[in-house]
Amino acid sequence: xxxxxxxxxxxxxxxxxxxxxxxxxxxxxxxxxxxxxxxxxxxxxxxxxxxxxxxxxxxxxxxxxxxxxxxxxxxxxxxxxxxxxxxxxxxxxxxxxxxxxxxxxxxxxxxxxxxxxxxxxxxxxxxxxxxxxxxxxxxxxxxxxxxxxxxxxxxxxxxxxxxxxxxxxxxxxxxxxxxxxxxxxxxxxxxxxxxxxxxxxxxxxxxxxxxxxxxxxxxxxxxxxxxxxxxxxxxxxxxxxxxxxxxxxxxxxxxxxxxxxxxxxxxxxxxxxxxxxxxxxxxxxxxxxxxxxxxxxxxxxxxxxxxxxxxxxxxxxxxxxxxxxxxxxxxxxxxxxxxxxxxxxxxxxxxxxxxxxxxxxxxxxxxxxxxxxxxxxxxxxxxxxxxxxxxxxxxxxxxxxxxxxxxxxxxxxxxxxxxxxxxxxxxxxxxxxxxxxxxxxxxxxxxxxxxxxxxxxxxxxxxxxxxxxxxxxxxxxxxxxxxxxxxxxxxxxxxxxxxxxxxxxxxxxxxxxxxxxxxxxxxxxxxxxxxxxxxxxxxxxxxxx
RNA sequence: GGCCCCUUGGUCAAGCGGUUAAGACUCCAGAUUUUCAUUCUGGCAACAUGGGUUCGAUUCCCGUAGGGGUCACCA
Numbered sequence: 001x002x003x004x005x006x007x008x009x010x011x012x013x014x015x016x017x018x019x020x021x022x023x024x025x026x027x028x029x030x031x032x033x034x035x036x037x038x039x040x041x042x043x044x045x046x047x048x049x050x051x052x053x054x055x056x057x058x059x060x061x062x063x064x065x066x067x068x069x070x071x072x073x074x075x076x077x078x079x080x081x082x083x084x085x086x087x088x089x090x091x092x093x094x095x096x097x098x099x100x101x102x103x104x105x106x107x108x109x110x111x112x113x114x115x116x117x118x119x120x121x122x123x124x125x126x127x128x129x130x131x132x133x134x135x136x137x138x139x140x141x142x143x144x145x146x147x148x149x150x151x152x153x154x155x156x157x158x159x160x161x162x163x164x165x166x167x168x169x170x171x172x173x174x175x176x177x178x179x180x181x182x183x184x185x186x187x188x189x190x191x192x193x194x195x196x197x198x199x200x201x202x203x204x205x206x207x208x209x210x211x212x213x214x215x216x217x218x219x220x221x222x223x224x225x226x227x228x229x230x231x232x233x234x235x236x237x238x239x240x241x242x243x244x245x246x247x248x249x250x251x252x253x254x255x256x257x258x259x260x261x262x263x264x265x266x267x268x269x270x271x272x273x274x275x276x277x278x279x280x281x282x283x284x285x286x287x288x289x290x291x292x293x294x295x296x297x298x299x300x301x302x303x304x305x306x307x308x309x310x311x312x313x314x315x316x317x318x319x320x321x322x323x324x325x326x327x328x329x330x331x332x333x334x335x336x337x338x339x340x341x342x343x344x345x346x347x348x349x350x351x352x353x354x355x356x357x358x359x360x361x362x363x364x365x366x367x368x369x370x371x372x373x374x375x376x377x378x379x380x381x382x383x384x385x386x387x388x389x390x391x392x393x394x395x396x397x398x399x400x401x402x403x404x405x406x407x408x409x410x411x412x413x414x415x416x417x418x419x420x421x422x423x424x425x426x427x428x429x430x431x432x433x434x435x436x437x438x439x440x441x442x443x444x445x446x447x448x449x450x451x452x453x454x455x456x457x458x459x460x461x462x463x464x465x466x467x468x469x470x471x472x473x474x475x476x477x478x479x480x481x482x483x484x485x486x487x488x489x490x491x492x493x494x495x496x497x498x499x500x501x502x503x504x505x506x507x508x509x510x511x512x513x514x515x516x517x518x519x520x521x522x523x524x525x526x527x528x529x530x531x532x533x534x535x536x537x538x539x540x541x542x543x544x545x
Numbered sequence: 546g547g548c549c550c551c552u553u554g555g556u557c558a559a560g561c562g563g564u565u566a567a568g569a570c571u572c573c574a575g576a577u578u579u580u581c582a583u584u585c586u587g588g589c590a591a592c593a594u595g596g597g598u599u600c601g602a603u604u605c606c607c608g609u610a611g612g613g614g615u616c617a618c619c620a
Contacts, residue, residue, distance in 0.1 A: 042620050077619050145618085161547055162616065191618050215549065226618040233620050257549060257615040280551085281613070322569080326558050329569055351558075353551050353613090361557070361570045367582090411582085420582040475579075482579095491579085509579040521581040 005177055007133040009184070010140060010192070016127040018269075025113055025243040034067035037248040038103065040074040040237075043085030046295060047092040047303040049357065050252060050282055055098045056320050057279065058250045060345040062101070067247070071103030072240060073117040076230050086117075092303050096313040113244045118236050125231045128239050128269070129192055129224055137268055138224055140190040141172040142183055166198050169221040192225040196264065203263050207256075208248070208277040209350045218260035234258060238265040246274050253278045277347055282357055300357060310385045310424025314340065315366035322365065325349045336372065363422050371417040375409035378421070382408075385424040393428045396435045406531045407434045410523045418523065433517040436536065442519040445544075446507050453502055454511060457485055458544045461512070465541075467534040474526045482508045515544050 028036060037058040041051050062069035071093070073086055087106050102111025109116050132138035143151075143164070152162045173195065175183075184190065201217045224235040231239070241249055256278050266273050282301075299305045306316050318340055321328040331343050370378065379397070386394035397404050408431075411418030421427045432438035445454060460481050469477065479489050486502045488494035494504035512525050516537065522528060529537045 040620090044620090074620065080619065141618095148617085156546085159546070189618090210550075213549075216547095220616090223618055228618080230618090232618070236620095252614090253550065254614055255620090259549090278550085323557065326568095329557090330559095333569090355558095356556055358556050358570070364570055371583090416583065418582060478579075505579055507580095510581095513580055519581085523581085525579075 001136075002177060003134050003136045006139070006180065007130045009177070009181060010133055011126055011130040014123070014126045014130045016123065018128060018131050021124060021127060021243055025245065028068065028245045030068070031066050033065055035061040035065045035248050036068045036070075036244075036246050037062055037250055038070045038072050038241075038244070038246060039250075040072045040240075041089055042074050042077060042080060043082060043089065044080045045082035045085040045088055047089050048295070048301045049303060050301075051089075052093075052096055052098070052303055052316070053282060053320055053324075054250050054252070054279060055093060055096075056317060057277070057324060057345075057347075057350075058248070059098055061248060061250075061347065063099075063341075064345060068101045069099070070111060070113075070244070071100045071116065072244070073104045074233065074236065076118050076226075076233065076236055078228070078230075092307075095307060096303065096316060118240070119230065121236075121240070122229060124243065125225065125235060125239055126229070129231075129235075132194070132224070132268070133192070135268075137195050138192050139173055139175075139195055140180060140184075141169075141193045141221070141223075142175075142188050142190050143172060164193065164221045165196060165219045169193070173221070189227040191223045191227050193221040194224055194261075194265070196221050203260060205259055205263060205273070205276060208275050208347045210278060210352050213256065213259065213278075215257075215260050218264040220261065222261050234261045235265065238262055238269070238271075241274050242266070242269070242271045248277055249274045250277045250279060253281055277350075280351060280353055280355060282355060300359060308389065308425075310389065310427070311362065311366055312369060312381060312423070315362065315369040315423075318369055319362045319365045321345070322361070323351070323355045326351065332368075367419040367422050370421045370423075371412075371419045373412075375405055375412050378408045378412075378427075379405055382424050382427055386428065389425070390428050393432075393438070396437055400435065403434060403531060404431075407431065410527045410531070420521070420523075433519065433522065434532070439540075440518050441514075443514050445514055446503070446510050448503055449507055449511065453485070455545055457481070457508065457511060458515070458541055460485065462538065462541050462545075465538070467529070467537070471526045474529075478508065478512075479505065511544075515541050 028034075030036070039051065039055045039058055041047070059069050061067070071090070073089075075081055086104060090104070090106055093100070100110075102113070102116075103109070104116040115121055129138060141164070148164070151164070151168050155162045155168070172193070196219050198219050199217045202214050203217050204212055204214045207213050222234060223232050225231055237249075240246075259276070263273065295301055318328070318332070321340060321343065325343070325345055326349060328343055332340075335342070373381070379401075383394055383397050386397060411420075420430060432440065449457075461478075464477055464481065466473075466477075482489050482505045487508050488497075488501040488504040491504045491506050494501045494506075509525060510520060513522055513528075514520060516522075516525065516528055516532070532540075
């Protein structure tokens with residue numbers, strides 16, 4: 001077989017050579033040890049946690065080493081393509097604070113290794129494909145889906161491994177140039193297959209997170225180009241990561257099984273293998289069993305879920321970091337004020353087994369993250385979220401900026417910070433008492449206090465209320481009233497002699513809090529009163545007379 | 546089924562031949578705080594299993610079981 005002629009027959013319009021590509025996409029000039037890596041999502045319109053998970057790893061490795069982190073759109077599957085998916089993806093990544101140095105943008109490309117959408121790289125793949133044909137390492141295959149099914153059926157029956165290899169590939173491997181020419185001119189569709197050799201050798205790859213992985217050498221005549229001339233993932237991965245000069249390939253562990261194909265291609269083409277980092281799959285429990293997160297059953301797999309719930313990007317990021325590097329939490333404890341970007345991330349510290357997504361843990365991380373934010377930041381982040389998901393509340397935040405800011409600032413200064421905000425959705429609920437428009441009487445008054453005692457208390461309190469009292473003067477007054485009306489000033493006294501008091505100061509302050517905020521859980525009463533203002537305070541109290 | 550990956554409390558996890566087997570989340574109890582949220586103290590709770598190697602295995606080797614992945618002209 002004259003492979004030169006076959007190559008011309010298959011790719012008559014391809015004139016480039018691998019050498020030309022090497023020149024067009026030169027080695028990057030970066031400091032030693034710089035990591036070049038990427039995420040390569042498919043534009044299916046569904047952005048999931050796993051995308052972010054791998055993005056976080058790549059972004060950290062690249063930017064900690066003065067390297068490059070880029071976005072490549074892997075859109076080789078026509079069937080799964082969804083309009084607008086690239087925009088969705090980019091905006092989601094932006095929302096979660098993932099910064100790309102180069103790659104696909106909403107309306108084009110940014111960088112010297114463009115194009116960054118695989119469909120637009122067809123000519124590049126074809127140059128390499130033609131080269132492989134010339135080398136006798138690839139051939140056209142005319143097998144139909146039915147024929148392949150039949151082969152697989154036979155193989156299953158014989159308990160052999162399914163696939164196109166060895167004798168099952170012979171029919172199409174050994175076609176003469178004339179036969180091929182005839183089939184093509186009669187319009188038969190074909191795919192380009194890699195010509196593998198049968199072998200019982202094993203290959204070993206040094207995976208950066210798992211160590212040595214040994215597998216049987218590839219013997220499959222796997223598909224390089226589909227019948228529409230677009231490459232499969234395997235071919236595109238090898239070509240792109242070579243010419244985009246990736247140093248690290250970070251991807252889910254589901255790719256481990258196709259490693260032999262990739263290694264085979266890199267070797268055949270004489271290219272250096274990138275450093276592979278196969279990450280663990282995100283899991284979840286179901287009926288006590290661990291299982292892979294599923295798109296259909298688990299809303300928390302979608303990144304959009306975290307946006308809708310108003311879980312702030314920093315919290316999601318820190319949560320992922322706790323899963324990714326076991327010492328992140330210790331570091332965070334030791335450096336409460338530092339930005340998470342300062343945490344020294346490393347692949348070696350990564351876990352190899354699939355981590356469960358624990359929403360309780362996320363909530364805890366989130367509370368912590370929000371408690372560290374200054375009031376201004378909480379205000380603007382909350383407002384941004386509300387604009388999209390709770391426009392009515394956004395309206396109020398904008399209408400009363402001063403009050404909102406003061407409200408958010410309570411318990412946010414000094415050492416002991418309030419941790420009552422979990423996420424923006426919950427925050428809207430929690431903060432609704434600050435505005436007359438959203439105030440609701442959520443919790444009931446303590447049952448232990450009779451209605452007449454309650455009225456007497458509010459009457460007394462209103463009579464003596466001085467809005468200008470400072471915190472200690474105010475509290476002294478509360479104690480005074482407490483005592484006069486027959487409540488225990490010290491909760492312990494009431495505990496010891498419940499028959500001697502109407503209740504304790506806890507009941508008194510509870511009544512006040514519930515009247516002022518509509519609920520039992522709220523910040524300091526005096527501070528709340530100061531922020532609400534005299535008029536609102538008195539109005540709310542008078543309802544209980 | 547073949548091939549591959551994984552296995553320390555409910556969860557995330559330290560550990561890398563000798564430890565009372567850390568820590569965090571959850572849960573429970575107590576303390577502090579004018580209520581909550583906090584904070585503090587304490588508690589529950591783990592090396593899947595069987596063989597080796599070794600003076601000694603959670604740690605090293607082999608098997609078994611369990612979980613997961615993959616076997617497409619999908620990524």
